[in-house]
Amino acid sequence: MMADAVETLPTQQLEAFKGVKKVPLEEYFTSGHRTCQGCESALVMKLMVKAAGPRTIVLGSTGCMYVANTTYYSTSWVVPWMHTQLGSSGSAGLGTAAALKALMRKGKMKEEPINVIAFCGDGGGADMGLSAISATLTHPQYNVLILLYDNESYANTDIQASGMTPYGAHTTFSPPGKVKRIMHTRWKKNVAGMLAAGHPESKYIGTVCASYAVEMMNRVRKALTIGGPTFIHSLDPCPKGWDYDPMLSHELGELAVNCGIWPLYDVENHRLRLYGRTKALAEKRARRQPVRDFLVRQGRFAHLTADDIDYFQAKIDEMWDKWLLPGVLPIWKDLEVDNPPAS
Amino acid sequence: MAKVIEKAQQEKEALISGSEAIAVACKLADVDVITAYPIRPYDTVMQYVAKLVANGELDCEYIVAESEHSQFEIVKHASAVGARVFCGSSGVGWMYAFEALTVTPALRIPMVAMVGNRALDDPGAFGVEHNDALAVRDLGWQLVWVDSAQEALDTALIAYRVAEDRRVFLPCAIACDGAFLTHSQSMVKIPPQEWVNAFLPPYNRGDLQLHPDNPITIAPQVNEDWLMELRKHNDEAMKRSRDVVIPEAYRDFERIFNRSYGNPFFEEYQTADADVVLVGMGTLSMPVKVAIRQMRKEGKKVGFVRLRWFRPFPAEQLAKTLSRFGAIGVIDRDFSFGAPYVSGVVATEIRAALYPVDKRPPLLDFISGLGGREVTVPDVRRMSDMLFAARAGTPQPLTTWVGVRE
Ligand SMILES: Cc1ncc(C[n+]2csc(CCOP(=O)(O)OP(=O)(O)O)c2C)c(N)n1
Ligand code: SF4
Ligand SMILES: [Mg+2]
Numbered sequence: 001m002m003a004d005a006v007e008t009l010p011t012q013q014l015e016a017f018k019g020v021k022k023v024p025l026e027e028y029f030t031s032g033h034r035t036c037q038g039c040e041s042a043l044v045m046k047l048m049v050k051a052a053g054p055r056t057i058v059l060g061s062t063g064c065m066y067v068a069n070t071t072y073y074s075t076s077w078v079v080p081w082m083h084t085q086l087g088s089s090g091s092a093g094l095g096t097a098a099a100l101k102a103l104m105r106k107g108k109m110k111e112e113p114i115n116v117i118a119f120c121g122d123g124g125g126a127d128m129g130l131s132a133i134s135a136t137l138t139h140p141q142y143n144v145l146i147l148l149y150d151n152e153s154y155a156n157t158d159i160q161a162s163g164m165t166p167y168g169a170h171t172t173f174s175p176p177g178k179v180k181r182i183m184h185t186r187w188k189k190n191v192a193g194m195l196a197a198g199h200p201e202s203k204y205i206g207t208v209c210a211s212y213a214v215e216m217m218n219r220v221r222k223a224l225t226i227g228g229p230t231f232i233h234s235l236d237p238c239p240k241g242w243d244y245d246p247m248l249s250h251e252l253g254e255l256a257v258n259c260g261i262w263p264l265y266d267v268e269n270h271r272l273r274l275y276g277r278t279k280a281l282a283e284k285r286a287r288r289q290p291v292r293d294f295l296v297r298q299g300r301f302a303h304l305t306a307d308d309i310d311y312f313q314a315k316i317d318e319m320w321d322k323w324l325l326p327g328v329l330p331i332w333k334d335l336e337v338d339n340p341p342a343s
Numbered sequence: 344m345a346k347v348i349e350k351a352q353q354e355k356e357a358l359i360s361g362s363e364a365i366a367v368a369c370k371l372a373d374v375d376v377i378t379a380y381p382i383r384p385y386d387t388v389m390q391y392v393a394k395l396v397a398n399g400e401l402d403c404e405y406i407v408a409e410s411e412h413s414q415f416e417i418v419k420h421a422s423a424v425g426a427r428v429f430c431g432s433s434g435v436g437w438m439y440a441f442e443a444l445t446v447t448p449a450l451r452i453p454m455v456a457m458v459g460n461r462a463l464d465d466p467g468a469f470g471v472e473h474n475d476a477l478a479v480r481d482l483g484w485q486l487v488w489v490d491s492a493q494e495a496l497d498t499a500l501i502a503y504r505v506a507e508d509r510r511v512f513l514p515c516a517i518a519c520d521g522a523f524l525t526h527s528q529s530m531v532k533i534p535p536q537e538w539v540n541a542f543l544p545p546y547n548r549g550d551l552q553l554h555p556d557n558p559i560t561i562a563p564q565v566n567e568d569w570l571m572e573l574r575k576h577n578d579e580a581m582k583r584s585r586d587v588v589i590p591e592a593y594r595d596f597e598r599i600f601n602r603s604y605g606n607p608f609f610e611e612y613q614t615a616d617a618d619v620v621l622v623g624m625g626t627l628s629m630p631v632k633v634a635i636r637q638m639r640k641e642g643k644k645v646g647f648v649r650l651r652w653f654r655p656f657p658a659e660q661l662a663k664t665l666s667r668f669g670a671i672g673v674i675d676r677d678f679s680f681g682a683p684y685v686s687g688v689v690a691t692e693i694r695a696a697l698y699p700v701d702k703r704p705p706l707l708d709f710i711s712g713l714g715g716r717e718v719t720v721p722d723v724r725r726m727s728d729m730l731f732a733a734r735a736g737t738p739q740p741l742t743t744w745v746g747v748r749e
Contacts (some may be wrong), residue, residue, distance in 0.1 A: 070560055081560045085446060088443070091408070091413040092416060094420075095420030095421040096420045099375065099424035102404040103375060109554075131409050132412070135413060
């Protein structure tokens with residue numbers, strides 16, 4: 001039960017689509033954009049608003065999904081859309097939701113549940129905008145979904161390494177050279193898990209991949225329906241940044257899941273649920289594919305040696321074998337007991 | 344709140360600080376969304392706002408943000424949806440919000456903010472300096488300096504009216520000197536709600552409102568194709584603010600509230616017969632006026648012009664007024680290292696304003712009162728002596744730091 005002080009507005013009750021044939025044909029993200037061929041993030045935008053429907057306001061932070069989607073006089077957005085600053089997705093969503101709430105409560109705007117979705121890239125969301133997203137997830141009275149589309153680089157500015165770029169990847173800020181083969185030695189942040197662990201007021205935090213489009217849309221619908229501040233993290237293959245044939249986008253999304261590098265899960269009302277192939281992997285009904293299969297299809301890993309790939313595989317094995325919640329929480333299972341020193 | 348004394352004509356009087364006066368203005372303006380983040384000295388306004396909200400006197404979404412950047416972004420987006428918003432900061436807090444401060448006028452988003460003027464770090468200093476607010480002077484913010492709690496309250500109402508006028512749609516910052524105004528109490532007339540309602544129409548974004556009934560796209564990429572035209576729009580808006588909307592607002596204010604500010608853009612004090620004139624912004628008006636009264640007893644005719652609106656800058660009016668005197672002394676509570684003649688910001692602007700005028704008196708700049716140091720009566724007397732010398736034809740340094748240890 002909510003405390004008296006936390007007044008919330010009702011949300012739209014969006015039921016899950018039962019299969020791809022039940023998904024409506026209406027598009028709210030249409031022609032007019034100029035993303036690369038095979039851009040999975042553009043697909044995420046399209047599915048996101050398709051799932052949300054027409055009574056939705058979308059805010060988008062700077063990045064490919066701003067620059068390539070909204071050219072003056074040729075916007076691809078059918079729903080109201082507004083640009084926000086690179087690190088501002090959390091604040092944009094919060095401010096929009098707060099205004100709707102104030103205006104409706106004070107009788108200055110017709111009362112109606114309106115979805116608010118603020119999206120950000122990995123650079124804008126997981127690096128620069130993390131503190132604003134975190135703050136937004138602590139405000140139980142505002143209905144706002146933050147969707148992080150993760151193409152694993154600062155793509156719009158010409159593919160630079162971000163805190164979400166995988167280990168070893170070649171970006172324009174981490175090119176392999178004669179002396180240093182691996183310039184990017186960081187391991188990708190675990191954003192959804194981190195946010196779920198740290199934001200007890202959020203009723204929905206999950207990961208998605210557009211290769212599983214219906215599941216992805218249904219998670220958007222779930223988050224919007226549950227209300228309050230919610231968060232979805234989407235892994236989006238990016239032909240330009242990952243350097244592969246655009247035809248492979250869908251397949252690479254599946255590979256990321258099947259190799260265990262991108263676990264699909266959600267935390268709904270504080271309950272963790274692995275879903276899709278990830279669930280099968282966790283229950284050992286399916287075998288994790290070697291990460292090599294994922295890496296070799298992408299030019300950004302072309303300089304990796306067999307040893308590098310072994311290291312990569314070992315880190316993924318760790319995610320699954322050592323983490324307290326496999327693929328979700330990077331605290332190891334074998335808790336150490338802090339014994340006082342023997343006197 | 345201090346004890347309230349009922350007066351005739353429904354107006355109440357209360358002993359309140361500049362910060363509290365602006366909080367009261369937020370209540371009277373029925374602001375919808377307010378965001379707070381702590382930094383001295385502006386944050387006293389948010390402490391008063393929080394009390395008003397807690398006591399049910401102000402009905403708004405009141406959000407404690409996690410940084411000034413978010414603080415200003417939140418209200419920017421709230422305003423885009425049609426909410427009347429209030430925000431504020433001081434010193435490095437204002438600078439932390441700089442990106443948000445940049446895009447807000449560019450997007451034609453009305454917003455009223457209070458800047459509790461404070462020295463910029465480093466090293467830390469709480470006291471007043473005007474460099475924080477002045478940093479946005481080129482971006483499309485309207486900037487107005489006030490020198491009393493009454494003027495702070497009145498100007499906040501005027502600021503909403505001007506900022507939210509569709510002919511303007513630009514944010515407005517009310518600059519209040521830290522401590523001298525933010526924390527000093529004086530008697531303030533608090534107008535009744537009906538007067539405010541008669542003066543301040545509801546905020547209406549019209550076809551610029553972000554709402555599913557009006558599915559527009561705000562701020563698509565323009566590049567060289569359109570940016571220049573959009574900048575020109577903002578330039579026109581700022582000019583309309585100066586030439587039409589600000590004067591209109593002050594006229595209506597005078598009619599409805601029965602209180603006149605004379606020329607909206609600057610106050611003139613004992614200028615009618617003055618031989619030399621001092622110019623400055625904010626609360627340094629107090630020691631300047633005291634010094635002028637002293638000097639007048641000694642037969643030294645000094646006047647004072649207190650500039651209110653720095654943006655839009657009333658160049659022609661000000662140049663016309665200032666060219667009447669034998670010498671002009673600008674007191675800058677700011678610095679601009681490496682600026683022309685190493686002067687402060689206000690002096691540099693006034694020099695530029697005077698260029699097209701035929702009669703250009705000597706103009707001396709005095710950098711003074713930085714970091715909250717007092718501008719003293721002897722300081723003002725020293726400045727005036729230099730002005731008289733300049734008037735008599737004895738060359739004086741163009742810029743002098745006054746009240747600084749050598
Ligand atoms: C404050 C700020 N710093 C830098 C930039 C330059 N910039 C524009 S888009 C972009 C990339 C953003 O990366 P991400 O959020 O991952 O989105 P993507 O481009 O990958 O879709 C950057 C760094 C900016 N717009 N604003
Ligand atoms: S660079 Fe990547 S994210 Fe950006 S438009 Fe191209 S495919 Fe999409
Ligand atoms: Mg990215």
